[in-house]
Amino acid sequence: MLYLVRMDVNLPANLPEDQATAIKEKEKAYSQGLQRDGRWPHLWRVVGQYANYSVFDVESNDELQELLQNLPLFPYMDIEVTALAKHPSSIS
Amino acid sequence: MLYLVRMDVNLPANLPEDQATAIKEKEKAYSQGLQRDGRWPHLWRVVGQYANYSVFDVESNDELQELLQNLPLFPYMDIEVTALAKHPSSIS
Amino acid sequence: MLYLVRMDVNLPANLPEDQATAIKEKEKAYSQGLQRDGRWPHLWRVVGQYANYSVFDVESNDELQELLQNLPLFPYMDIEVTALAKHPSSIS
Amino acid sequence: MLYLVRMDVNLPANLPEDQATAIKEKEKAYSQGLQRDGRWPHLWRVVGQYANYSVFDVESNDELQELLQNLPLFPYMDIEVTALAKHPSSIS
Amino acid sequence: MLYLVRMDVNLPANLPEDQATAIKEKEKAYSQGLQRDGRWPHLWRVVGQYANYSVFDVESNDELQELLQNLPLFPYMDIEVTALAKHPSSIS
Amino acid sequence: MLYLVRMDVNLPANLPEDQATAIKEKEKAYSQGLQRDGRWPHLWRVVGQYANYSVFDVESNDELQELLQNLPLFPYMDIEVTALAKHPSSIS
Amino acid sequence: MLYLVRMDVNLPANLPEDQATAIKEKEKAYSQGLQRDGRWPHLWRVVGQYANYSVFDVESNDELQELLQNLPLFPYMDIEVTALAKHPSSIS
Amino acid sequence: MLYLVRMDVNLPANLPEDQATAIKEKEKAYSQGLQRDGRWPHLWRVVGQYANYSVFDVESNDELQELLQNLPLFPYMDIEVTALAKHPSSIS
Amino acid sequence: MLYLVRMDVNLPANLPEDQATAIKEKEKAYSQGLQRDGRWPHLWRVVGQYANYSVFDVESNDELQELLQNLPLFPYMDIEVTALAKHPSSIS
Amino acid sequence: MLYLVRMDVNLPANLPEDQATAIKEKEKAYSQGLQRDGRWPHLWRVVGQYANYSVFDVESNDELQELLQNLPLFPYMDIEVTALAKHPSSIS
Secondary structure, rough: EEEEEEEEOOOOOOOHHHHHHHHHHHHHHHHHHHHHOOOOOOOEEEEOOOOOEEEEEEOOOOHHHHHHHOOOOOOHEEEEEEEEEEEOOOOO | OOOEEEEEEOOOOOOOOHHHHHHHHHHHHHHHHHHOOOOOOOEEOOOOOOEEEOOOOOHEEEEEEHHHHHHOOOOHHHEEEEEEEEEOOOOO | OEEEEEEEEEOOOOHHHHHHHHHHHHHHHHHHHHHHHOOOEEEEEEOOOOOOEEEEEEOOOOHHHHHHOOOOOOOHHHEEEEEEEEEEOOOO | OOOEEEEEEEEOOOHHHHHHHHHHHHHHHHHHHHHHOOOOOOEEEEEEEEEEEEEEOOOHHHHHHHHHHHHOOOEEEEEEEEEEEEEEEEOO | OOOOOOOEEEEHHHHHHHHHHHHHHHHHHHHHHHHHHOOOEEEEEOOOOOEEEEEEEEEOHHHHHHHHHOOOOOOHHEEEEEEEEEEEOOOO | EEEEEEEEOOOOOOHHHHHHHHHHHHHHHHHHHHHHHHOOOOOEEOOOEEEEEEEEEEOOHHHHHHHOOOOHHHHEEEEEEEEEEEEOOOOO | OOOEEEEOOOOOOOOHHHHHHHHHHHHHHHHHHHHHHOOOEEEEOOOOHHHHHHEEEOOHHHHHHHHHHHOOOOHEEEEEEEEEEEEEOOOO | OOEEEEEEOOOOOOOHHHHHHHHHHHHHHHHHHHHHOOOOEEEEOOOOOOOEEEEOOOOHHHHHHHHHHOOOOHHHEEEEEEEEEEEOOOEE | OOOEEEEEOOOOOOOOOHHHHHHHHHHHHHHHHHHHHHOEEEEEEEOOEEEEEEEEEEHHHHHHHHHHHHOOOOOHHEEEEEEEEEOOOOOO | EEEHHHHHHHHOOOHHHHHHHHHHHHHHHHHHHHHHOOOOOEEEOOOOOOEEEEEOOOOOOOHHHHHHHHHOHHHHHEEEEEEEEEOOOOOO
């Protein structure tokens, strides 16, 4: 089941550099794990913004909530979730 | 080069049924042609709305403009285009 | 799996009275059928507006899309869907 | 009498961890007390956000105000209240 | 129990003059009846707009819904309802 | 002459408790003085928010500006002023 | 007493040309009358829009309401009123 | 003197095809005249929308107003004007 | 050439009192200088807000930019500029 | 390929003066380099705001992302990107 998720990251200006770097590395590893196991099939950068559009493929709302709230950057994110369904014209 | 495109369709209430059906069939054929040749890799229905999120893969802004303005439903659409770039954490 | 759905109905001013009444009756029958089979557990009127907040309990995004697009009033509705998950403090 | 209430929680980034944990525990206990006595019949997590949609069942606006302003997390919340009424198609 | 209600009236441009006048007269009589019986204690014109702010004093959300949906101008109105409670500094 | 005034209070999270209490007491005394002399005839709490809707009855825009800017909580407020006039259907 | 008033004019596309011209002439005469008697001291065109910013100098909210609702173009206008007061730095 | 101008075109659905074509041809000729004489140095299509961003180079606000209100498509346009100044980092 | 300029002032809560007073005095002197030389003909307080509407009369966009960016309070302001032109009905 | 980019700069109030000056100088040098090599053909100041409208001429979304994220002021910017295409009436 697919969801389009927009994530806008707002790191506080006074967050020490090393902490920011550490969180970003954790975020990268966490995200790449989910990409490899197929639950995070698409991850794109929004040009010009510290934001991404992602597509998640999970079994339920609750599973998506679990994945998102465990994002290391979650406390610094504004997240918008759009439930997607199969489009009648889609050939995939 | 990728773009996320949101299309909201607003067919006028007084558009005759047969005309609406004809345009939708043209739209479907047009979209499936582009899906097959790889320029429209993703097309998802936004749950609950006569709207879709799509991803286009084209060579330039001008090519995207060409594809969008020739959508049979274009005159009845509100379209939002977001330029996408490769995300540093993306494994694809 | 739960979704909060807000539906705002905008019937065109020039829709003949009898047609409007007929669609509303179909809508009522359709909705009460889904309420009885448990997929539409909550339906509340937003005070002062021709709008409702509903909760749907379905197996997937696609099933919700199916139910919503078949609402007799769907062509006259603005619909917003919010995916819900279990709240960690909820006792139900 | 029913109200739909949306609560968005914005804890300040510099709130010490232990204080945040303490307030959340108080909030959980407070909310579960009201859920048990029937005045807070529904509490759902908005997927992807530190926010919830709740339904309150109380006798008056003033009672709802009392319950909300005494939420331990109240100072850190943006709250939206929508008055609900019985829907003519509702079977409950 | 008090509610602040904003009503914006949008009469269609092509509504015949006599019909518009008839509805407005019904609206005036309906509103003055509720003002006299105390359920519509305040009715003010928003300067420069075909809109009013009103205060209703009723027993429940459902009663307010009943009063509002029976406004003769209801089909042509955008209505916003704000639930009010006693202010701790109010001397009335 | 009447004005509807909405006041949203945003006290900074790091304002010492005693200072906040002192300002609130001054605000209460200031407001009750104006309520008693008739220039602040209505003061209602917006349910669920640290906000109020008030009605002021003053001689001029300048007098209203004077009263509002001297509110002890003024520096922490977002204020919206709506000029009101007598409604043609009002019986008061 | 001063008010800043923004007026956006939206004439329906299907309003016959001669009617539109007649209303605009009435509007011009009405406005120039008020300009001459000092109650409409400023009238400026918003560049690029069928809109104006005006300043009115009247005795009360009710008088402003009277002047605005009698604008020949009133039924086709969106109007925003901002109450103005003397600025502490103003030398006029 | 430079202005950025965004123009969104909304032709009514029921405007006869030939009339629409005629206006668009007039618009093209009018715009190309101003482009040639240097007052309309930039005209770009917003990808996916019946809208453009333009830059005008004129002597005054009044001259810009003159040019814009005489656009054949003006009655069907939403226009936003942003006054531009020389940027301290600009090398042109 | 006229521009309507709205200025909303947001002084940081932790700005020392004496600094705030000093900047405001500089702002007053700066503004009164421009008022006297005719480039700032109107300055009005928005009732209830730490904001003003002003009219500037300058030769160009660049001159307006120069005047605005040198406002002592500029770093603490949100500013909106609207280019104004002569209204066809204006008698001044 | 052209993009219109709006950049709003929000430097934190507590950023030391010398740091702010250093970043601005880096920004100026960085921008002028791109202007000279033709990838940043237009840079205009939005009158009254610490913001600019720019036009970038690059080969791809990814190249634009690269240029923007390396702006020294990037961490303090809100950026909006609009993909542009050739306008059918444009003579350039």
